[in-house]
Amino acid sequence: MSLSTGRILPVLTALCLLAPAVPASAATTGHAGPGSWSTAWSAAHHHPVPGNEWDGPNWSVPGFADQSVRQVVRVSAAGSLIRIRLSNRYGGQPLRLTGATIGRPTSGAEVRPGTLRPVTFDLRRSTTVPVGAETTSDPVLLPVRALEAVTVTLYFAGPAAPATFHQDGLTNTYRAEGDHRFDHRAAAFAGETSQSWYHLAGVDVAGSPRTGGTVVTFGDSQTDGYGSTPGANNRYPDQLAERLVATGRPLAVANAGIGGNKLLADSPCYGERGVTRFRRDALGLAGVRVAVVLMGINDIGGGGWPDFGCGASPVVTAGQLIDGHRALIRAARAQGVTIIGVTMPPMKHADNYDTPANERVRDEVNRWIRTGGEYDAVVDLDRVLADPADPDALRPAYDEGDHLHLNDTGATAAAAAVAAQIR
Template identity: 65%
Template sequence: MRIPLLAILPIGLIAVIAAPVIAAGHGPSRPPSWIATWTAAPHAPVPGNDFDGPNWSVPGFTDTTVRQVVRTSAGGSQVRVRLSNAYGIKPLRIAGASIGRTGPGASVQPGTVRTLGFGRHSWAVVPPGGALASDAVDVRVSPLESLTVTLYFAEYTGPATFHQDGLTTTYRAAGDHRDDAGAAAFAGETSRSRYFLTGVDVAGAPPVRDVVVAFGDSITDGHGTRAGADNRYPDQLAERSATGRRPVAVVNAGIGGNKLLADSPCYGDRATARFGRDVLDQPGVRAVVVLEGVNDIGAGGYPDFGCGASPKARTADLVHAHRMLIRAAHQRGVRIIGATVTPMKNFTGYYDADKERVRDEVNRWIRGGGEYDAVADLDRLLADPRDPDALRAEFDSGDGLHLNDAGADAIAAAVFRVLA
């Protein structure tokens, strides 16, 4: 099978080549001006666990259709998807793909299924370490609308580049069901992870032109909020923005367990390493909210349980990492908002006097250092007034660290005020 040229091109070039030419007068129109409307930050495949649930990343897929639901944050008249084989060990062969408006469960609304093309082919190959954007599809997309992306893998994919804690049901079926509107073929096992799908973009979407990226760990990723409810803080921020005076797209680049300073085979590349890919390369990015560091501090001193060792975090090292993110954002003209590290006292193993001292020192620097363009002081917002090292009970999902829906909404309201 001949590999299309776009399978080996950088994603920026793919966006130009893959866009169809639409007649306007006597000349071709400009390529679409894409903005990200949804993202999931990719990481290496790992086995499922009791904390995050089962997933299919390690075995991968053969003769399997995978159906994934996303919720947009901004609308447009054209849509495309982005796929990643960043952690693949072999070329990823996509035999076919489609997109449609989400129906109940695994179904797609009748008459809305559209084939996704790749350089005008119905199939594509993504090399190990590579990424790929589909061609544009003319579909009217509304803000806060759910879309279903379906991928068919005829050949063995190898272990899957994925995003573990998706909090939204993903479906799979044996055989090729990319064009099925009904859900019958997908009645078997489900997962809450994302596979290969890292972005959905829209074009032709006035008045939304700017993208805000929420960058962080499991608190940004939404762990502790209700599964299937789209109540992560970036989701609730998107809802506030959609009805605001100056709407923006909001996309989520959180990874559960992520750290500023250390790579992890389970929890993704360190924040300073993945910032370019997961934030600065998002189409249309104009601002980023950084909420990172609690895992460096709280897990500091942990031995390697299979997900990498956790050296004790020093204030100076954490501040240096924050400065690296600030410098990278400013070099690209992106506004960067620092969020203080949230309370962690009652999360098992994350608290002692030395760790709390580091958290306090980092937060004082974020608040008063004057290096972030703006600050969302989540520490003071979420802290128990009677015990400022601990999370307020009304915001606690039950483990002392992760937020419930009300806590996520409190963060969304605070960030919305900073963005205004």
């Protein structure tokens, strides 16, 4: 028996939809090979917070009611199958999703006609995500190439508030009144944008022999991409993905950075402490093989600040931070994941961060990362990014302007240094 081309696609789609969804907690990790699921894009979520003058407005506190949310993300690896992960980890009630679609964008909120596919969950178009949980969709037949963008549209018929989200998306998210899941046009989404991600926790790919697992970059705003050009995919993890593709290394890259995050202290604004969320946001991703850790600068720089509503900032010692790093190393080793330590970049002249006491802590932790021999490999960003004329300061060409964060050029240098340690 033979099938015409017009009949093959519906049959394959049906077969894909019959494949069971695999929860993120049950995803293959540490031993991914060709054809396995790999996380090709991710966002580490945190509590909903009101918008502010630094980060701009967001929709996390009011959430969504009879609204469609359209999010465009770039996947870092190829696959013939794709699935999405949704989170209600910080919701106040069960999250009722009426339905979702995925397709290929053209520009902005517009989707290429003919590419929109329904996304199902246990073969149903709607799903309910319990408070504190995530869910994974069924596989969708939508072949993607490495570094290609996909558009995910979520529709919430009833109230869905507050929204678990990631504040510093540096990418336009679009909102429209009513159900526009299958509307490929951008007109309905005109005028309502935010630069945060909502409920979308990850995009996984499978079915390509060219994709053999995931590198997850774990950290704070320096990983999250603050200082890079919005909408340009110039964060250091983005540029790391580009380098791996260009050099033929078949690994996806996932970003688990949260701006303002600390290794040792929780924050209602900037996420759970790194030692807590590492198992979920890094080791819990599909196909993770390598974890790259750049953390601690906010524990140091924020130590002793009063609580402005985002949690206490205790003063930390180098020994406490080293113990935190050791906890991450133990967790990664237990799962068979290679873990790479990254020294903290210079912070001289950065407001509130640059004090003699803080510099001593940073130097001591960096010395341990560099020479302690406990990480599987080390990326010495402290030296890579330093100003040759003043090694405690960022090289001016890499400085976003606040003497702490990297611009696009600095992110390029960081990506090159990390890529050199990934085998």
